[in-house]
Amino acid sequence: MAKSRIVRIGTVALLWLAAAAGATAVGITAVGMIGSDIFGSSQDPLTAAEVEQRLSTPSAAARTEAPSETPSETPSDSPPVTPSTTPSPAPVEPPAPQPQSIAADGAGTVIAQCNADGTVTVVAATPAQGYEVDSDDDERDDHPQIKFESDDLEVEVRLRCIDGVVTPEIEQKTDD
Structure with missing residues (x-):
């Protein structure tokens, strides 16, 4: 009975050692593959000469041949291409409004943007x-107001959109 117990403990110890060795081998292999792709080929940096050579060769998009200068013959049953039958370019979308950062006299910062309809959105x-923000969103006004309040100073920032640019009006009030 004691011998079978020793054999079981020895077998468990050997299996544990084999599992630990296998896990270590997998970990070392994974660390060795860092810097290379899954199939083992690594990416070495290009030399200056290789960079120059790659830059000097035309890309696949640039290799497309330009149409020849000689007019091609068109079949008589196809209509000639005129400016009225060529597709017009797609309309250009106006750029999306860009948020602007407005400094509020040391009390804080407001990030806002003009909308297409001339209103201002506070981002x-x-x-x-030392300041807290109090936003006046109760009125649903086109010109939002943000207040930065400290113990003895209140800085009010009113925002308007003028010619697509967020324009602030900043007013300071002291608590007396």
Whole structure:
């Protein structure tokens, strides 16, 4: 009975050692593959000469041949191409509004953008240390107001959209 117990403990120990060795081998292999793709080929940096050579060879898109200068013959049953039958270019979309950052006299920063309809959207309002933000969204006004409040100072920022640019009006009030 004691001998079978020793054999079981020895077998478990050998299996544990084999599993630990296998896991270590997998880990070392995985670490060795860092910097190379899955199939083992690594990407070495290009030399300056290789970069120059790759830049000097035309890409596949540039290799397409330009149409020849000689007019091609068109079958008589196909209509000639005129400016009225050529497709017109797609209309150009106006650029998306870009958020602008507005500094509020040391009390904080407002990030806002003009909308296509001339209204202003406040993206974010970040108070400076010692200030809190109070946003006046109750009125649903086209010109939002953000207040930065500290113990003794209130900085009010009113935003308007003028010619596609967010224009702030900043007013400071002290608590007396």
